[in-house]
Amino acid sequence: MSFINKFGKTTVASSILAASVLGTTHVSFASGSGEGNQGQQGQNEDYMAIGNTKNPKNVIFMVGDGMGPAYNSAYRYYADNPNTKELDQTAFDKYLKGTNRTNPNDPKENVTDSAAGGTAFATGYKTYNGAISVDNNKKPLKSVLEKAKELGKSTGIVTTAEVTDATPAVYAAHVDDRDKKDEIAQQFYNDKINGQHKADVILGGGSKYFGKENGNLTDKFQKDGYDYVTNKDELANSQSDQVLGLFSEKNMPLQIDAPQSNPLLVDMENSALSKLEKNDKGFFLMVEGASIDKSGHPNDITGVMSEMGGFEKAFQNAIDYSNKHKDTLVVATADHSTGGLSIAKGKDYVWNPEAIHKMKHSGSYMTKQIADGKDPEKVINDGYGFEFPSKQMDKVKDAAKELKEAQDKAKSEDDEKVAAATTKLQDAIQKPINDESHTGWTTYGHTGEDVNTYAHGPSENKFAGNNDNTDSAKNIFDFFNNDVTSNQNQQ
Numbered sequence: 001m002s003f004i005n006k007f008g009k010t011t012v013a014s015s016i017l018a019a020s021v022l023g024t025t026h027v028s029f030a031s032g033s034g035e036g037n038q039g040q041q042g043q044n045e046d047y048m049a050i051g052n053t054k055n056p057k058n059v060i061f062m063v064g065d066g067m068g069p070a071y072n073s074a075y076r077y078y079a080d081n082p083n084t085k086e087l088d089q090t091a092f093d094k095y096l097k098g099t100n101r102t103n104p105n106d107p108k109e110n111v112t113d114s115a116a117g118g119t120a121f122a123t124g125y126k127t128y129n130g131a132i133s134v135d136n137n138k139k140p141l142k143s144v145l146e147k148a149k150e151l152g153k154s155t156g157i158v159t160t161a162e163v164t165d166a167t168p169a170v171y172a173a174h175v176d177d178r179d180k181k182d183e184i185a186q187q188f189y190n191d192k193i194n195g196q197h198k199a200d201v202i203l204g205g206g207s208k209y210f211g212k213e214n215g216n217l218t219d220k221f222q223k224d225g226y227d228y229v230t231n232k233d234e235l236a237n238s239q240s241d242q243v244l245g246l247f248s249e250k251n252m253p254l255q256i257d258a259p260q261s262n263p264l265l266v267d268m269e270n271s272a273l274s275k276l277e278k279n280d281k282g283f284f285l286m287v288e289g290a291s292i293d294k295s296g297h298p299n300d301i302t303g304v305m306s307e308m309g310g311f312e313k314a315f316q317n318a319i320d321y322s323n324k325h326k327d328t329l330v331v332a333t334a335d336h337s338t339g340g341l342s343i344a345k346g347k348d349y350v351w352n353p354e355a356i357h358k359m360k361h362s363g364s365y366m367t368k369q370i371a372d373g374k375d376p377e378k379v380i381n382d383g384y385g386f387e388f389p390s391k392q393m394d395k396v397k398d399a400a401k402e403l404k405e406a407q408d409k410a411k412s413e414d415d416e417k418v419a420a421a422t423t424k425l426q427d428a429i430q431k432p433i434n435d436e437s438h439t440g441w442t443t444y445g446h447t448g449e450d451v452n453t454y455a456h457g458p459s460e461n462k463f464a465g466n467n468d469n470t471d472s473a474k475n476i477f478d479f480f481n482n483d484v485t486s487n488q489n490q491q
């Protein structure tokens with residue numbers, strides 16, 4: 001497989017350039033200019049102490065899928081302690097560095113999907129919607145994870161979606177269409193770098209793509225020394241440095257709905273870090289809060305807040321790790337925004353997160369329960385934390401009946417009428433919580449605004465200002481190409 005990588009050609013020159021640029025950056029950083037909010041954190045001494053003029057050895061790249069700026073602001077309201085006067089900062093706020101532009105290079109669409117957005121983050125190239133790390137001519141593009149593996153670093157992919165979903169896939173697979181999930185799983189196993197599987201740690205959902213129907217990939221990984229785990233306890237007890245963890249058949253359940261046996265995003269991240277950090281040459285780890293987007297699509301504000309909470313925990317944990325391991329850079333950003341979330345709707349200047357705090361289950365969870373044949377009234381009463389209007393309950397029951405009829409007639413799993421009836425049911429279930437919280441939505445798809453970028457650790461200022469989504473990968477390639485540790489070890 002031949003890769004396009006214009007960054008690899010300029011190692012010596014860019015090394016000198018990067019060293020001088022970084023040196024300058026950190027001189028001004030240490031002297032406190034232009035880093036006001038970091039100075040308050042007492043971080044200047046940390047950076048002075050390690051004389052940090054080199055690139056990060058380890059990179060934790062975090063993607064809040066669909067986490068547009070409205071999501072970050074809404075979560076600030078939601079997570080606020082109501083007993084204090086001012087709106088408290090989230091874990092993200094103090095690490096805000098800038099924004100990312102997200103537009104794809106698609107012949108028809110100028111708002112990105114997660115495949116084109118992920119490809120930009122992973123490879124430094126814009127491409128068409130649906131592309132998994134291939135360019136517009138369907139040629140493979142090298143990912144930062146593949147570069148890390150070439151350099152002998154350890155590598156990991158952690159997500160709450162299927163591990164074959166677009167955002168994780170772009171790091172270790174190359175296919176022309178994101179729906180080719182069997183092929184993506186096959187490439188995870190078959191495609192090797194220096195005789196090794198590309199990702200040492202693969203954690204998330206999507207077991208259906210690794211079983212008998214797709215060549216028993218779990219067995220094959222185990223034969224090659226990987227632990228295969230399917231729940232939180234097994235993950236905690238995993239001893240091997242390499243692990244395949246698949247915790248659900250498809251996407252993992254949302255944090256608010258998940259059984260205790262399910263690992264949370266932060267559990268998976270911790271397990272990944274404990275394995276990857278054993279390699280002296282460092283690591284690259286991608287961590288995705290996937291279900292922020294998957295809740296945004298059906299306009300499920302309860303699900304969105306649940307998953308923002310899960311992603312914030314994982315982010316804070318990565319920051320804590322970086323504070324203890326000074327050679328680790330943490331970057332968190334989003335690939336796009338989803339749903340056109342708005343913080344208030346109607347004529348009132350009010351958004352009411354208290355209503356969301358009362359909810360016991362996400363709208364998506366209640367929809368699935370009713371779609372699977374459970375009694376609508378019982379599901380709603382168990383999932384809602386406040387009085388559900390009786391007129392609306394009638395609408396839910398009608399929608400449930402319509403869905404049942406569509407299901408009975410449907411010939412395939414992705415029948416269009418079933419999908420439409422499911423959307424109608426979910427809208428009916430969620431109307432009271434969207435109204436009560438004053439949450440507005442404009443679409444079931446993505447929106448094109450710039451997204452926030454947060455960073456902490458060596459070279460964090462490379463992510464400052466308004467950047468292109470491809471710049472994240474370009475920075476990481478630069479760090480790895482000029483990584484003194486791994487380049488020495490290569491020779």
Ligand SMILES: [Zn+2]
Binds near residue numbers: 338
């Ligand atoms: Zn999406």
